[in-house]
Structure formats: structure tokens, C-alpha cells
Amino acid sequence: MTSAQPSSRIATLVGKPWLWALLVGSLFSLPLLKGHRDLPEPPPGIDSAPLAFTLTDAEGRTVSLSDLHGHLVVLSEVPLANAVEAHRAIDGLNALRKRLRGLGSAVVYVQLCHGGDAATLGELLDTRRVRKPLNVFLLDEDRAIAAWLRREAGSESAAFFLLDRYGRLRDVTAPTQRGMDELIATCGLLANSVRADPPPEGLGEGDDTGTSGDTSGGSSSGTSDGTSDGTGDDAATSTHDG
Secondary structure (H helix, E strand, C coil): CCCHHHHHHHHHHHCCHHHHHHHHHHHHHHHHHHHHHCCCCCCCCCCCCCEECEEECCCCCEEEHHHHCCCEEEEEEEECCCHHHHHHHHHHHHHHHHHCHHHHHHEEEEEEEECCCHHHHHHHHHHHCCCCCCEEEEECCCCHHHHHHHHHHCCCCCCEEEECCCCCEEEEECCCHHHHHHHHHHHHHHHHCCCCCCCCCCCCCCCCCCCCCCCCCCCCCCCCCCCCCCCCCCCCCEECCC
């Protein structure tokens, strides 16, 4: 009679719905715990100061990096003086946009254009029909901004610069297949992981990620025609002074 009591108690527990709920929940939580351990480390630059500069587009409108906060920003160059290289750069932009199309409006593509004026840039945009949402073409006539970005990145061979939603430099890659693959992977990580792209210390989520410009428009810059002082919203901002 005494030996039957443990069996009876086990049978009673097995019949409890809460026990089965606990067991099932534990089984489902195991992959989640493993997945958390396997999360990639955030890209470098998480503690760096946001970058800031101001340039004009083909219509003479002023655009600042701070206008694009809230989006990932990929910067590259377009050499207007060389038609072949200019069209090659546009081909590269289109290929990059195609590979990142799954991220939608999370990414803005900023092209720093040099070797030509606003008329030359406007002609290229119309010829290639790249006045599209999220494309931002800016005149960096003396390549001062491009040179400054390379100094900030510590790489003279860099072709692509990736900024996070707060304007921090998070990745720099060469124009190679491996470099592009790395850029794509980092974009995906920053776009989908709050851990990889947290707000700067002292700044709450959403405090400085809204864009002041309209990146859904079809102009060459995709931003509003409002001006900005280019210093950003933080005192700790790395600014190109010209």
C-alpha cells in the first residue's frame, strides 16, 4: 500500500496541465537560448561619434547627414569627369540596391559626385533614370568629403562607407566581391538587430532616428529642401568643417 503512493503521485502530476505546459515551454526555449549565444558581435564603431557634413544636390538643395538619421547610409563616389567610370558607378549602385532590396527603406544610398557641376550631374541622373527614392546624389566637387571619410576610416582604399541609423561609421569595404558581401551582411545585421545598432549613450530609442527629410520623393537627393547647419544633434559629432 505504501509502495503504491509514489506511483499515484506521479500519475496525479502527469495529469496536471501546468506540468505539460512547463515541459513544452522548456523545450521551445532551448533553441532560443542557443540562438542568443550564437548572435554575431556588433560591428565596430558602436562607441564612435556620429559623422556630419553638409553638401548640395543637383538642384542646389542643402542636404546634411543628420537629415538621414533613422536610416542606414551607404556612401560611395561617382566620378563625373569620366563618363565610363560614372556609368560604372551607377551600375554598381543599381547592383547594390538590388541585393539590399529586402531591407526596403531602411537603407539610403548617398553618392558623392566629383569632377563636374550640377548640370553634369543632372544630365547623368536623367540619362540613367536614377532619380529614385532613397538615392541621394551630392556634389563633392573637390573630393574633400570623400578624403575626410577615408581619414576617419583609416583606409585610403575604401570605396564604400556604411553609417548606422545614428550616423556612426560602422563598416568600410573595398570594391571587391568579398567587400560587397561583407557590406551586405553588415547592413542586414544593423537593420535587424537593436543590439548591433543601439542609440548612443544618453539618447533614448527613437529620440534621434526620425528623418527630417522625405526620402520617399523622386528627386535626385530624395530629401527636403530645408537647410541644416551640418553639425548634427549631438555635441560629440565628428564634423567636416571644409
